[in-house]
Amino acid sequence: MNKLYIIKIGGNVLDDEKSLKTFLKDFASIQAPKILIHGGGKIATKLGEQLGIESNYIKGRRITDAATLDLVTMVYGGLVNKQIVAQLQALHCNALGLTGADGNMIKAIKRPVREVDFGFVGDITAESVNSTLLYFLLKQNIIPVFAPLTHADGSILNTNADTIASVLAISLSKHFDTRLIFCFEKTGVLRDVKKEDSVITNLNKITYEKLLKEGCFHDGILPKLENAFTAIHSGVKEVLIGEHTNLLANTGYETKGTLITLS
Amino acid sequence: MNKLYIIKIGGNVLDDEKSLKTFLKDFASIQAPKILIHGGGKIATKLGEQLGIESNYIKGRRITDAATLDLVTMVYGGLVNKQIVAQLQALHCNALGLTGADGNMIKAIKRPVREVDFGFVGDITAESVNSTLLYFLLKQNIIPVFAPLTHADGSILNTNADTIASVLAISLSKHFDTRLIFCFEKTGVLRDVKKEDSVITNLNKITYEKLLKEGCFHDGILPKLENAFTAIHSGVKEVLIGEHTNLLANTGYETKGTLITLS
Numbered sequence: 344m345n346k347l348y349i350i351k352i353g354g355n356v357l358d359d360e361k362s363l364k365t366f367l368k369d370f371a372s373i374q375a376p377k378i379l380i381h382g383g384g385k386i387a388t389k390l391g392e393q394l395g396i397e398s399n400y401i402k403g404r405r406i407t408d409a410a411t412l413d414l415v416t417m418v419y420g421g422l423v424n425k426q427i428v429a430q431l432q433a434l435h436c437n438a439l440g441l442t443g444a445d446g447n448m449i450k451a452i453k454r455p456v457r458e459v460d461f462g463f464v465g466d467i468t469a470e471s472v473n474s475t476l477l478y479f480l481l482k483q484n485i486i487p488v489f490a491p492l493t494h495a496d497g498s499i500l501n502t503n504a505d506t507i508a509s510v511l512a513i514s515l516s517k518h519f520d521t522r523l524i525f526c527f528e529k530t531g532v533l534r535d536v537k538k539e540d541s542v543i544t545n546l547n548k549i550t551y552e553k554l555l556k557e558g559c560f561h562d563g564i565l566p567k568l569e570n571a572f573t574a575i576h577s578g579v580k581e582v583l584i585g586e587h588t589n590l591l592a593n594t595g596y597e598t599k600g601t602l603i604t605l606s
Numbered sequence: 607m608n609k610l611y612i613i614k615i616g617g618n619v620l621d622d623e624k625s626l627k628t629f630l631k632d633f634a635s636i637q638a639p640k641i642l643i644h645g646g647g648k649i650a651t652k653l654g655e656q657l658g659i660e661s662n663y664i665k666g667r668r669i670t671d672a673a674t675l676d677l678v679t680m681v682y683g684g685l686v687n688k689q690i691v692a693q694l695q696a697l698h699c700n701a702l703g704l705t706g707a708d709g710n711m712i713k714a715i716k717r718p719v720r721e722v723d724f725g726f727v728g729d730i731t732a733e734s735v736n737s738t739l740l741y742f743l744l745k746q747n748i749i750p751v752f753a754p755l756t757h758a759d760g761s762i763l764n765t766n767a768d769t770i771a772s773v774l775a776i777s778l779s780k781h782f783d784t785r786l787i788f789c790f791e792k793t794g795v796l797r798d799v800k801k802e803d804s805v806i807t808n809l810n811k812i813t814y815e816k817l818l819k820e821g822c823f824h825d826g827i828l829p830k831l832e833n834a835f836t837a838i839h840s841g842v843k844e845v846l847i848g849e850h851t852n853l854l855a856n857t858g859y860e861t862k863g864t865l866i867t868l869s
Contacts, residue, residue, distance in 0.1 A: 390657075393656075393657055394653075394656055394657070413685060416684050416685050416688050416689070417680035417681060417684040417685045418680060418684065419684070420683070420684040420685075420687075420688045421679050421680040421681065421682070421683040421684020421685060421687070421688075422676060422679050422680045422683075422684060424683075424684070425679050425683045425684075425705055425707055425708075425755065425762050426679070426762065428705070428707045428708055428757075429707040429757045429760055429761055429762050430760045432707055432710055432713075432757055432760070433759055433760030434760075437709060437710055438707075438708070438709075439704075439708045439709040440705070440707070440708050441702075442688055442691075442703070444688055444691045444692040444695055444701075444703070445688075445691055445701070445702045445703050446700060446701075446702040446748055447695055447700055450695075476746065476748075479746065483739065483742065485709055485739075492688065494691075494692045494695055496696055497692055497693045497695070497696030497697075498692055499688050499689065499692050
Protein backbone atom coordinates (compact mmCIF):
# COMPACT_ATOMS: atom_id res chain seq x y z
CA MET A 344 0.00 0.00 0.00
CA ASN A 345 1.04 3.60 -0.60
CA LYS A 346 2.06 5.84 2.23
CA LEU A 347 -0.30 8.58 3.42
CA TYR A 348 0.56 11.37 5.86
CA ILE A 349 -2.20 12.92 7.95
CA ILE A 350 -0.83 15.94 9.74
CA LYS A 351 -2.52 18.01 12.43
CA ILE A 352 -1.26 21.47 13.40
CA GLY A 353 -2.45 23.52 16.33
CA GLY A 354 -2.63 27.13 17.37
CA ASN A 355 1.08 27.59 18.06
CA VAL A 356 1.88 27.29 14.34
CA LEU A 357 -1.15 29.27 13.16
CA ASP A 358 -0.57 32.23 15.45
CA ASP A 359 2.86 33.01 14.05
CA GLU A 360 3.01 34.04 10.39
CA LYS A 361 6.67 33.05 9.98
CA SER A 362 6.25 29.65 11.65
CA LEU A 363 3.25 28.93 9.46
CA LYS A 364 5.11 29.90 6.30
CA THR A 365 8.06 27.61 7.13
CA PHE A 366 5.72 24.79 8.11
CA LEU A 367 3.69 25.05 4.89
CA LYS A 368 6.89 25.06 2.82
CA ASP A 369 7.94 21.80 4.52
CA PHE A 370 4.44 20.37 4.17
CA ALA A 371 4.32 21.22 0.45
CA SER A 372 7.65 19.44 -0.12
CA ILE A 373 6.40 16.04 1.14
CA GLN A 374 6.36 13.73 -1.87
CA ALA A 375 3.42 11.52 -0.93
CA PRO A 376 -0.35 11.80 -0.54
CA LYS A 377 -1.08 13.98 2.48
CA ILE A 378 -3.89 15.66 4.40
CA LEU A 379 -3.61 18.70 6.67
CA ILE A 380 -5.95 19.37 9.63
CA HIS A 381 -5.72 22.71 11.36
CA GLY A 382 -7.14 24.19 14.55
CA GLY A 383 -8.10 27.79 15.00
CA GLY A 384 -5.45 29.56 17.02
CA LYS A 385 -5.87 32.80 18.87
CA ILE A 386 -7.55 34.61 15.95
CA ALA A 387 -10.97 33.21 16.89
CA THR A 388 -10.56 34.28 20.52
CA LYS A 389 -9.36 37.75 19.52
CA LEU A 390 -12.16 38.26 17.00
CA GLY A 391 -14.69 36.92 19.50
CA GLU A 392 -13.57 39.55 22.01
CA GLN A 393 -13.87 42.30 19.37
CA LEU A 394 -17.41 41.15 18.59
CA GLY A 395 -18.36 40.80 22.24
CA ILE A 396 -18.92 37.06 21.98
CA GLU A 397 -18.30 35.59 25.41
CA SER A 398 -16.64 32.24 25.87
CA ASN A 399 -18.99 30.11 27.93
CA TYR A 400 -17.76 27.25 30.06
CA ILE A 401 -19.73 24.70 32.05
CA LYS A 402 -17.73 22.50 34.43
CA GLY A 403 -14.53 23.66 32.74
CA ARG A 404 -15.73 22.58 29.27
CA ARG A 405 -16.20 25.10 26.52
CA ILE A 406 -19.73 25.51 25.14
CA THR A 407 -20.38 26.22 21.47
CA ASP A 408 -23.44 28.46 21.42
CA ALA A 409 -24.91 29.92 18.19
CA ALA A 410 -22.68 33.02 18.23
CA THR A 411 -19.54 30.94 18.87
CA LEU A 412 -20.52 28.55 16.07
CA ASP A 413 -20.78 31.45 13.60
CA LEU A 414 -17.42 32.72 14.85
CA VAL A 415 -15.57 29.43 14.37
CA THR A 416 -17.30 28.81 11.03
CA MET A 417 -15.96 32.18 9.83
CA VAL A 418 -12.49 31.90 11.31
CA TYR A 419 -11.71 28.18 10.97
CA GLY A 420 -13.72 27.46 7.81
CA GLY A 421 -13.08 30.83 6.15
CA LEU A 422 -10.10 32.90 7.18
CA VAL A 423 -7.60 30.28 8.43
CA ASN A 424 -8.54 27.56 5.97
CA LYS A 425 -8.48 29.76 2.87
CA GLN A 426 -5.26 31.53 3.83
CA ILE A 427 -3.54 28.14 4.21
CA VAL A 428 -4.97 26.91 0.91
CA ALA A 429 -3.87 30.06 -0.97
CA GLN A 430 -0.36 29.82 0.49
CA LEU A 431 -0.08 26.14 -0.42
CA GLN A 432 -1.24 26.90 -3.97
CA ALA A 433 1.64 29.38 -4.30
CA LEU A 434 3.95 26.49 -3.27
CA HIS A 435 2.55 24.38 -6.15
CA CYS A 436 0.66 22.16 -3.74
CA ASN A 437 -2.87 21.63 -5.04
CA ALA A 438 -4.65 22.15 -1.72
CA LEU A 439 -8.43 22.06 -1.38
CA GLY A 440 -10.03 23.36 1.81
CA LEU A 441 -12.80 21.35 3.41
CA THR A 442 -15.09 21.19 6.39
CA GLY A 443 -16.92 17.99 7.21
CA ALA A 444 -20.00 19.42 5.46
CA ASP A 445 -18.24 19.76 2.09
CA GLY A 446 -18.89 16.67 -0.01
CA ASN A 447 -20.42 15.18 3.17
CA MET A 448 -16.82 14.40 4.19
CA ILE A 449 -17.53 13.99 7.91
CA LYS A 450 -21.12 13.61 9.04
CA ALA A 451 -21.35 14.01 12.81
CA ILE A 452 -23.98 13.47 15.46
CA LYS A 453 -24.79 16.58 17.48
CA ARG A 454 -23.62 15.76 20.99
CA PRO A 455 -26.65 14.61 23.01
CA VAL A 456 -27.55 16.76 26.01
CA ARG A 457 -26.86 14.84 29.22
CA GLU A 458 -25.40 16.60 32.25
CA VAL A 459 -24.10 19.42 30.07
CA ASP A 460 -25.45 20.91 26.84
CA PHE A 461 -22.27 21.48 24.84
CA GLY A 462 -24.23 23.26 22.11
CA PHE A 463 -23.21 22.92 18.46
CA VAL A 464 -20.59 20.20 18.93
CA GLY A 465 -20.30 17.22 16.60
CA ASP A 466 -19.30 13.73 17.75
CA ILE A 467 -17.73 11.50 15.12
CA THR A 468 -16.31 8.03 14.52
CA ALA A 469 -14.35 6.56 11.61
CA GLU A 470 -17.72 5.56 10.09
CA SER A 471 -18.59 9.27 9.82
CA VAL A 472 -16.03 9.77 7.03
CA ASN A 473 -16.86 9.77 3.30
CA SER A 474 -13.61 7.93 2.57
CA THR A 475 -14.68 7.12 -1.02
CA LEU A 476 -14.68 10.78 -2.07
CA LEU A 477 -11.60 11.56 0.00
CA TYR A 478 -9.66 8.67 -1.57
CA PHE A 479 -10.82 9.85 -4.95
CA LEU A 480 -9.49 13.39 -4.36
CA LEU A 481 -6.16 12.03 -3.13
CA LYS A 482 -5.89 9.94 -6.31
CA GLN A 483 -6.25 13.19 -8.29
CA ASN A 484 -3.23 14.60 -6.40
CA ILE A 485 -5.49 16.94 -4.43
CA ILE A 486 -4.26 17.84 -0.94
CA PRO A 487 -7.26 18.11 1.41
CA VAL A 488 -6.97 20.79 4.12
CA PHE A 489 -9.54 20.29 6.89
CA ALA A 490 -10.94 22.91 9.23
CA PRO A 491 -12.16 21.41 12.54
CA LEU A 492 -15.83 21.57 11.57
CA THR A 493 -18.33 18.82 10.81
CA HIS A 494 -22.08 18.86 10.13
CA ALA A 495 -25.43 17.29 10.95
CA ASP A 496 -29.07 18.09 10.13
CA GLY A 497 -28.32 21.23 8.13
CA SER A 498 -25.95 22.80 10.64
CA ILE A 499 -22.19 23.16 10.87
CA LEU A 500 -20.81 21.69 14.11
CA ASN A 501 -17.61 22.28 16.07
CA THR A 502 -15.39 19.17 16.38
CA ASN A 503 -11.97 18.73 17.98
CA ALA A 504 -9.18 18.83 15.37
CA ASP A 505 -7.25 15.92 16.97
CA THR A 506 -10.38 13.77 16.75
CA ILE A 507 -10.89 14.70 13.10
CA ALA A 508 -7.27 13.77 12.32
CA SER A 509 -7.72 10.40 14.07
CA VAL A 510 -10.96 9.42 12.35
CA LEU A 511 -9.59 10.44 8.96
CA ALA A 512 -6.49 8.29 9.59
CA ILE A 513 -8.56 5.31 10.70
CA SER A 514 -10.99 5.50 7.80
CA LEU A 515 -8.23 5.85 5.19
CA SER A 516 -6.08 3.02 6.58
CA LYS A 517 -7.92 0.55 4.35
CA HIS A 518 -6.40 2.35 1.35
CA PHE A 519 -3.00 3.51 2.67
CA ASP A 520 -0.16 2.80 5.08
CA THR A 521 -1.04 5.79 7.21
CA ARG A 522 1.23 7.83 9.45
CA LEU A 523 -0.79 10.21 11.63
CA ILE A 524 1.33 13.13 12.87
CA PHE A 525 0.23 15.37 15.73
CA CYS A 526 2.29 18.56 15.79
CA PHE A 527 2.42 20.24 19.20
CA GLU A 528 4.69 22.59 21.12
CA LYS A 529 7.20 19.96 22.37
CA THR A 530 9.71 17.73 20.57
CA GLY A 531 7.75 14.64 21.55
CA VAL A 532 6.27 12.79 24.51
CA LEU A 533 8.67 13.46 27.38
CA ARG A 534 9.69 10.97 30.06
CA ASP A 535 10.27 13.99 32.32
CA VAL A 536 8.02 16.91 31.39
CA LYS A 537 10.66 19.38 32.65
CA LYS A 538 13.39 17.97 30.40
CA GLU A 539 12.95 18.72 26.69
CA ASP A 540 15.71 16.16 25.91
CA SER A 541 13.85 13.28 27.55
CA VAL A 542 11.80 12.41 24.44
CA ILE A 543 10.51 8.86 24.31
CA THR A 544 11.46 7.97 20.74
CA ASN A 545 9.35 4.81 20.47
CA LEU A 546 6.20 3.65 22.18
CA ASN A 547 4.22 0.48 21.68
CA LYS A 548 1.34 -0.95 23.65
CA ILE A 549 3.59 -2.78 26.13
CA THR A 550 5.99 0.10 26.87
CA TYR A 551 3.04 2.52 27.03
CA GLU A 552 1.22 0.48 29.66
CA LYS A 553 4.43 0.05 31.66
CA LEU A 554 5.13 3.81 31.69
CA LEU A 555 1.47 4.54 32.38
CA LYS A 556 1.62 2.40 35.53
CA GLU A 557 4.77 4.22 36.59
CA GLY A 558 2.78 7.49 36.42
CA CYS A 559 5.14 8.81 33.78
CA PHE A 560 2.53 10.75 31.74
CA HIS A 561 1.04 14.03 32.89
CA ASP A 562 -2.56 15.08 32.26
CA GLY A 563 -1.75 17.23 29.21
CA ILE A 564 -0.34 14.40 27.14
CA LEU A 565 -2.68 11.59 28.21
CA PRO A 566 -5.62 12.44 25.90
CA LYS A 567 -3.18 12.63 22.96
CA LEU A 568 -1.75 9.22 23.83
CA GLU A 569 -5.18 7.66 24.28
CA ASN A 570 -6.19 9.14 20.91
CA ALA A 571 -2.99 7.75 19.36
CA PHE A 572 -3.50 4.23 20.67
CA THR A 573 -7.15 4.21 19.58
CA ALA A 574 -5.89 5.00 16.07
CA ILE A 575 -3.18 2.32 16.25
CA HIS A 576 -5.69 -0.30 17.43
CA SER A 577 -7.99 0.69 14.56
CA GLY A 578 -5.58 0.05 11.70
CA VAL A 579 -3.43 3.20 11.57
CA LYS A 580 0.14 2.02 11.02
CA GLU A 581 2.03 4.74 12.88
CA VAL A 582 1.24 7.77 15.01
CA LEU A 583 3.89 10.40 15.58
CA ILE A 584 3.71 13.09 18.23
CA GLY A 585 6.26 15.83 17.58
CA GLU A 586 7.07 19.45 16.89
CA HIS A 587 6.00 21.25 13.72
CA THR A 588 9.58 22.41 13.06
CA ASN A 589 10.62 18.76 12.74
CA LEU A 590 7.99 17.88 10.14
CA LEU A 591 10.45 16.72 7.48
CA ALA A 592 12.37 14.46 9.91
CA ASN A 593 9.06 13.16 11.22
CA THR A 594 7.81 12.18 7.77
CA GLY A 595 11.03 10.20 7.19
CA TYR A 596 12.69 7.22 8.82
CA GLU A 597 14.82 9.02 11.41
CA THR A 598 12.04 10.65 13.36
CA LYS A 599 12.68 13.22 16.08
CA GLY A 600 9.39 12.91 17.96
CA THR A 601 7.63 9.97 19.60
CA LEU A 602 6.77 7.22 17.14
CA ILE A 603 3.88 5.06 18.26
CA THR A 604 3.31 1.62 16.75
CA LEU A 605 1.31 -1.47 17.67
CA SER A 606 4.29 -3.65 18.61
CA MET B 607 -24.25 17.02 -24.40
CA ASN B 608 -25.73 16.97 -20.92
CA LYS B 609 -27.39 20.01 -19.47
CA LEU B 610 -25.59 22.03 -16.77
CA TYR B 611 -27.14 24.79 -14.67
CA ILE B 612 -24.90 27.51 -13.28
CA ILE B 613 -26.90 29.63 -10.87
CA LYS B 614 -25.85 32.88 -9.23
CA ILE B 615 -27.68 34.27 -6.22
CA GLY B 616 -27.15 37.68 -4.68
CA GLY B 617 -27.63 39.40 -1.36
CA ASN B 618 -31.43 39.64 -1.49
CA VAL B 619 -31.72 35.84 -1.12
CA LEU B 620 -28.90 35.51 1.41
CA ASP B 621 -30.17 38.20 3.75
CA ASP B 622 -33.48 36.50 4.40
CA GLU B 623 -33.35 33.11 6.12
CA LYS B 624 -36.75 32.00 4.82
CA SER B 625 -36.04 33.03 1.20
CA LEU B 626 -32.72 31.21 1.31
CA LYS B 627 -34.32 28.05 2.70
CA THR B 628 -36.98 28.00 -0.04
CA PHE B 629 -34.39 28.77 -2.72
CA LEU B 630 -32.06 25.97 -1.55
CA LYS B 631 -34.96 23.50 -1.50
CA ASP B 632 -35.73 24.39 -5.14
CA PHE B 633 -32.04 24.29 -6.04
CA ALA B 634 -31.60 20.85 -4.44
CA SER B 635 -34.53 19.49 -6.44
CA ILE B 636 -32.97 20.25 -9.85
CA GLN B 637 -32.26 16.88 -11.47
CA ALA B 638 -29.15 17.80 -13.46
CA PRO B 639 -25.52 18.78 -12.83
CA LYS B 640 -25.49 22.25 -11.26
CA ILE B 641 -23.21 24.83 -9.69
CA LEU B 642 -24.18 27.56 -7.24
CA ILE B 643 -22.35 30.89 -6.93
CA HIS B 644 -23.24 33.18 -4.05
CA GLY B 645 -22.44 36.75 -3.11
CA GLY B 646 -22.06 38.00 0.42
CA GLY B 647 -25.17 39.92 1.39
CA LYS B 648 -25.45 42.40 4.19
CA ILE B 649 -23.71 40.16 6.75
CA ALA B 650 -20.26 41.30 5.60
CA THR B 651 -21.24 44.97 5.84
CA LYS B 652 -22.80 44.47 9.29
CA LEU B 653 -19.80 42.53 10.62
CA GLY B 654 -17.43 45.08 9.11
CA GLU B 655 -19.21 47.84 11.00
CA GLN B 656 -19.00 45.85 14.26
CA LEU B 657 -15.27 45.39 13.72
CA GLY B 658 -14.73 49.01 12.74
CA ILE B 659 -13.60 48.11 9.21
CA GLU B 660 -14.40 51.09 7.03
CA SER B 661 -15.60 50.66 3.46
CA ASN B 662 -13.22 52.59 1.24
CA TYR B 663 -14.26 53.96 -2.12
CA ILE B 664 -12.17 55.68 -4.76
CA LYS B 665 -14.08 57.30 -7.62
CA GLY B 666 -17.19 55.41 -6.52
CA ARG B 667 -15.47 52.02 -6.75
CA ARG B 668 -15.06 49.87 -3.67
CA ILE B 669 -11.49 49.12 -2.57
CA THR B 670 -10.52 45.77 -1.02
CA ASP B 671 -7.83 46.60 1.54
CA ALA B 672 -6.23 43.94 3.78
CA ALA B 673 -8.88 44.24 6.53
CA THR B 674 -11.74 44.04 4.01
CA LEU B 675 -10.10 41.00 2.39
CA ASP B 676 -9.97 39.18 5.75
CA LEU B 677 -13.61 40.16 6.33
CA VAL B 678 -14.88 38.81 3.00
CA THR B 679 -12.71 35.69 3.31
CA MET B 680 -14.37 34.97 6.66
CA VAL B 681 -17.91 35.86 5.67
CA TYR B 682 -18.09 34.71 2.03
CA GLY B 683 -15.64 31.78 2.23
CA GLY B 684 -16.56 30.72 5.77
CA LEU B 685 -19.92 31.67 7.22
CA VAL B 686 -22.14 32.05 4.13
CA ASN B 687 -20.54 29.27 2.09
CA LYS B 688 -20.55 26.65 4.87
CA GLN B 689 -24.08 27.46 6.01
CA ILE B 690 -25.32 26.96 2.44
CA VAL B 691 -23.35 23.71 2.09
CA ALA B 692 -24.66 22.32 5.41
CA GLN B 693 -28.25 23.19 4.46
CA LEU B 694 -27.89 21.57 1.04
CA GLN B 695 -26.44 18.43 2.64
CA ALA B 696 -29.58 18.17 4.78
CA LEU B 697 -31.56 18.29 1.50
CA HIS B 698 -29.54 15.29 0.21
CA CYS B 699 -27.65 17.49 -2.22
CA ASN B 700 -23.95 16.63 -2.04
CA ALA B 701 -22.67 20.21 -2.02
CA LEU B 702 -18.98 21.08 -1.74
CA GLY B 703 -17.97 24.65 -0.94
CA LEU B 704 -15.16 26.23 -2.91
CA THR B 705 -13.24 29.42 -3.39
CA GLY B 706 -11.06 29.87 -6.46
CA ALA B 707 -8.04 28.88 -4.34
CA ASP B 708 -9.42 25.42 -3.53
CA GLY B 709 -8.09 22.90 -6.02
CA ASN B 710 -6.75 25.91 -7.95
CA MET B 711 -10.29 26.25 -9.33
CA ILE B 712 -9.98 29.88 -10.42
CA LYS B 713 -6.54 31.43 -10.59
CA ALA B 714 -6.79 35.20 -10.96
CA ILE B 715 -4.45 38.06 -11.73
CA LYS B 716 -4.34 40.71 -9.03
CA ARG B 717 -5.79 43.80 -10.69
CA PRO B 718 -2.88 45.98 -11.88
CA VAL B 719 -2.64 49.42 -10.30
CA ARG B 720 -3.42 52.06 -12.91
CA GLU B 721 -5.44 55.15 -11.98
CA VAL B 722 -6.88 53.39 -8.95
CA ASP B 723 -5.39 50.71 -6.67
CA PHE B 724 -8.38 48.43 -6.11
CA GLY B 725 -6.39 46.39 -3.58
CA PHE B 726 -6.93 42.65 -3.28
CA VAL B 727 -9.15 42.21 -6.32
CA GLY B 728 -8.74 39.33 -8.76
CA ASP B 729 -9.35 39.65 -12.51
CA ILE B 730 -10.27 36.46 -14.32
CA THR B 731 -11.11 35.02 -17.73
CA ALA B 732 -12.47 31.63 -18.79
CA GLU B 733 -8.83 30.44 -19.04
CA SER B 734 -8.48 30.99 -15.28
CA VAL B 735 -10.74 28.02 -14.51
CA ASN B 736 -9.48 24.51 -13.66
CA SER B 737 -12.31 23.00 -15.67
CA THR B 738 -10.73 19.52 -15.59
CA LEU B 739 -11.13 19.18 -11.82
CA LEU B 740 -14.52 20.89 -11.84
CA TYR B 741 -15.81 18.54 -14.57
CA PHE B 742 -14.45 15.65 -12.57
CA LEU B 743 -16.34 16.69 -9.42
CA LEU B 744 -19.56 17.16 -11.38
CA LYS B 745 -19.15 13.62 -12.78
CA GLN B 746 -19.02 12.37 -9.16
CA ASN B 747 -22.42 14.03 -8.56
CA ILE B 748 -20.78 16.71 -6.42
CA ILE B 749 -22.53 20.09 -6.41
CA PRO B 750 -19.90 22.87 -6.29
CA VAL B 751 -20.89 25.97 -4.28
CA PHE B 752 -18.63 28.93 -5.03
CA ALA B 753 -17.90 31.91 -2.81
CA PRO B 754 -16.88 35.01 -4.80
CA LEU B 755 -13.17 34.63 -4.03
CA THR B 756 -10.22 33.74 -6.25
CA HIS B 757 -6.47 33.63 -5.62
CA ALA B 758 -3.04 34.59 -6.92
CA ASP B 759 0.51 34.47 -5.54
CA GLY B 760 -0.43 33.03 -2.15
CA SER B 761 -3.30 35.41 -1.43
CA ILE B 762 -7.07 35.16 -1.57
CA LEU B 763 -8.59 37.84 -3.84
CA ASN B 764 -12.05 39.40 -4.06
CA THR B 765 -13.83 38.79 -7.39
CA ASN B 766 -17.31 39.77 -8.55
CA ALA B 767 -19.77 36.86 -8.24
CA ASP B 768 -21.43 37.59 -11.63
CA THR B 769 -18.02 37.42 -13.30
CA ILE B 770 -17.22 34.11 -11.59
CA ALA B 771 -20.55 32.67 -12.75
CA SER B 772 -19.83 33.80 -16.33
CA VAL B 773 -16.31 32.40 -16.56
CA LEU B 774 -17.40 29.08 -15.02
CA ALA B 775 -20.21 28.85 -17.60
CA ILE B 776 -17.88 29.68 -20.49
CA SER B 777 -15.18 27.23 -19.43
CA LEU B 778 -17.63 24.36 -18.87
CA SER B 779 -19.51 24.87 -22.15
CA LYS B 780 -17.08 22.53 -23.88
CA HIS B 781 -18.48 19.72 -21.69
CA PHE B 782 -22.13 20.72 -21.22
CA ASP B 783 -25.12 22.52 -22.74
CA THR B 784 -24.93 25.28 -20.19
CA ARG B 785 -27.72 27.53 -18.93
CA LEU B 786 -26.35 30.37 -16.85
CA ILE B 787 -28.98 31.82 -14.50
CA PHE B 788 -28.57 35.18 -12.78
CA CYS B 789 -31.07 35.55 -9.94
CA PHE B 790 -31.83 39.14 -9.06
CA GLU B 791 -34.64 41.11 -7.43
CA LYS B 792 -36.85 41.48 -10.53
CA THR B 793 -38.79 38.96 -12.62
CA GLY B 794 -36.54 39.60 -15.60
CA VAL B 795 -35.19 42.33 -17.84
CA LEU B 796 -38.00 44.89 -18.08
CA ARG B 797 -38.99 46.86 -21.16
CA ASP B 798 -40.23 49.54 -18.78
CA VAL B 799 -38.35 49.54 -15.48
CA LYS B 800 -41.44 50.84 -13.66
CA LYS B 801 -43.63 47.99 -14.89
CA GLU B 802 -42.86 44.60 -13.33
CA ASP B 803 -45.11 42.94 -15.95
CA SER B 804 -43.07 44.26 -18.90
CA VAL B 805 -40.56 41.38 -18.84
CA ILE B 806 -38.75 40.77 -22.12
CA THR B 807 -39.13 37.00 -22.34
CA ASN B 808 -36.58 36.45 -25.12
CA LEU B 809 -33.53 38.36 -26.23
CA ASN B 810 -31.08 37.53 -28.97
CA LYS B 811 -28.29 39.62 -30.45
CA ILE B 812 -30.53 41.35 -32.98
CA THR B 813 -33.38 42.25 -30.62
CA TYR B 814 -30.86 43.30 -27.95
CA GLU B 815 -29.11 45.74 -30.27
CA LYS B 816 -32.43 47.11 -31.49
CA LEU B 817 -33.68 47.76 -27.93
CA LEU B 818 -30.26 49.11 -26.94
CA LYS B 819 -30.51 51.75 -29.70
CA GLU B 820 -33.99 52.64 -28.50
CA GLY B 821 -32.48 53.41 -25.07
CA CYS B 822 -34.64 50.73 -23.47
CA PHE B 823 -32.11 49.52 -20.89
CA HIS B 824 -31.26 51.49 -17.75
CA ASP B 825 -27.79 51.60 -16.19
CA GLY B 826 -28.49 48.93 -13.56
CA ILE B 827 -29.24 46.17 -16.06
CA LEU B 828 -26.66 47.04 -18.74
CA PRO B 829 -23.62 45.37 -17.08
CA LYS B 830 -25.69 42.19 -16.57
CA LEU B 831 -26.71 42.19 -20.24
CA GLU B 832 -23.17 42.81 -21.44
CA ASN B 833 -21.98 39.98 -19.19
CA ALA B 834 -24.74 37.75 -20.57
CA PHE B 835 -23.89 38.41 -24.23
CA THR B 836 -20.17 37.88 -23.58
CA ALA B 837 -21.10 34.44 -22.23
CA ILE B 838 -23.41 33.71 -25.18
CA HIS B 839 -20.70 34.74 -27.67
CA SER B 840 -18.24 32.45 -25.85
CA GLY B 841 -20.16 29.21 -26.15
CA VAL B 842 -22.72 29.36 -23.33
CA LYS B 843 -25.99 28.08 -24.78
CA GLU B 844 -28.47 30.14 -22.74
CA VAL B 845 -28.38 32.89 -20.16
CA LEU B 846 -31.43 33.55 -18.03
CA ILE B 847 -31.97 36.67 -15.93
CA GLY B 848 -34.77 36.20 -13.43
CA GLU B 849 -36.02 36.08 -9.87
CA HIS B 850 -34.84 33.49 -7.34
CA THR B 851 -38.45 32.58 -6.50
CA ASN B 852 -38.91 31.41 -10.10
CA LEU B 853 -35.90 29.09 -10.12
CA LEU B 854 -37.82 25.94 -10.97
CA ALA B 855 -39.66 27.59 -13.89
CA ASN B 856 -36.38 29.10 -15.04
CA THR B 857 -34.61 25.75 -15.14
CA GLY B 858 -37.40 24.33 -17.31
CA TYR B 859 -38.83 25.10 -20.74
CA GLU B 860 -41.48 27.65 -19.78
CA THR B 861 -39.19 30.25 -18.27
CA LYS B 862 -40.51 33.29 -16.41
CA GLY B 863 -37.47 35.54 -16.73
CA THR B 864 -35.51 36.83 -19.72
CA LEU B 865 -33.98 34.05 -21.78
CA ILE B 866 -30.97 35.17 -23.78
CA THR B 867 -29.75 33.13 -26.72
CA LEU B 868 -27.48 33.72 -29.69
CA SER B 869 -30.19 33.75 -32.33
